[in-house]
Amino acid sequence: MNKIIIDHVSKSFSTAEGKKLAVNDVSFSLDEGTLTVIGGENGSGKSVLMNIISGLEKPDSGTVTCYGKAGLVFQEADTQILGETPREDISFGPKNQKKSRKEIAAAVEDALNQTGLVAKSDYPARFLSGGEKRRLAVACMLAMDLPIIIFDEPYANLDFGGVKQVNALIKKLKSEGKTVIILSHELEKCLGLADRFIVLFRGDKVFDGTPQDGLKENLELWNIRNPLTSYTHVQDLVW
Ligand SMILES: Nc1ncnc2c1ncn2[C@@H]1O[C@H](COP(=O)(O)OP(=O)(O)OP(=O)(O)O)[C@@H](O)[C@H]1O
Ligand SMILES: [Mg+2]
Numbered sequence: 737m738n739k740i741i742i743d744h745v746s747k748s749f750s751t752a753e754g755k756k757l758a759v760n761d762v763s764f765s766l767d768e769g770t771l772t773v774i775g776g777e778n779g780s781g782k783s784v785l786m787n788i789i790s791g792l793e794k795p796d797s798g799t800v801t802c803y804g805k806a807g808l809v810f811q812e813a814d815t816q817i818l819g820e821t822p823r824e825d826i827s828f829g830p831k832n833q834k835k836s837r838k839e840i841a842a843a844v845e846d847a848l849n850q851t852g853l854v855a856k857s858d859y860p861a862r863f864l865s866g867g868e869k870r871r872l873a874v875a876c877m878l879a880m881d882l883p884i885i886i887f888d889e890p891y892a893n894l895d896f897g898g899v900k901q902v903n904a905l906i907k908k909l910k911s912e913g914k915t916v917i918i919l920s921h922e923l924e925k926c927l928g929l930a931d932r933f934i935v936l937f938r939g940d941k942v943f944d945g946t947p948q949d950g951l952k953e954n955l956e957l958w959n960i961r962n963p964l965t966s967y968t969h970v971q972d973l974v975w
Contacts, residue, residue, distance in 0.1 A: 739768040739915040745798035747784055758784040760939035771916040773926050776936035777959035782919040786886050804883035811888040813869035822872050823857045829880035847875040867898035874905045886917045891925050899925050924963035
């Protein structure tokens with residue numbers, strides 16, 4: 737069953753240099769319960785597309801149909817934190833959803849537990865590390881129990897352990913039947929989780945298919961590193 741239908745969506749911005757086309761006639765639909773990785777170099781239109789899917793921005797043309805609400809985990813973890821503490825921050829979502837006090841308390845405890853933030857639950861949120869802030873953003877999504885979750889560059893600034901923690905949470909969301917989108921150029925960290933792989937390049941959708949088929953493409957044409965390129969010598973360890 738289709739969960740998200742993007743139909744001929746375009747978006748441009750007026751800039752000093754003229755009109756800048758950020759998303760160019762992009763169409764695709766995603767099935768419920770699937771995990772899609774949308775890759776693309778810096779400035780390829782990933783975040784703009786996410787803002788359009790979630791309704792934060794309107795397309796110039798085309799339509800977006802979502803069956804259910806989309807939750808966003810933003811690229812900049814800091815911009816998302818509104819509460820003084822993780823506990824307060826996580827409670828805003830279920831409060832807005834008009835849940836009962838008891839339900840809010842249960843949702844907050846559950847989200848703190850799942851993201852490993854119990855020990856930091858009453859810590860000033862601004863003193864959390866980058867990885868902890870990202871887990872806090874995920875905790876907020878868990879507490880709201882939304883059917884669609886979009887992660888914008890979820891691995892930015894995370895170390896090995898942090899990436900694995902975020903991926904464990906993403907796998908859990910998928911196992912619960914959520915429809916998940918990961919926007920990232922770091923294919924080596926997430927493509928193994930994906931059912932579907934889409935590549936954006938300068939606002940165009942240039943690939944849409946299985947991860948297996950995507951890796952057969954010459955991804956470097958679109959400035960994305962093919963993660964199956966292996967390292968065998970110390971001399972290989974340079975980008
Ligand atoms: N509000 C805006 N005004 C003008 N240009 C914008 C605006 N928002 C985005 N753009 C431009 O649209 C293009 C796509 O931006 P977007 O943020 O979607 O890229 P991205 O793929 O998410 O890149 P990154 O990997 O760096 O996060 C960029 O060229 C950007 O400069
Ligand atoms: Mg972006």
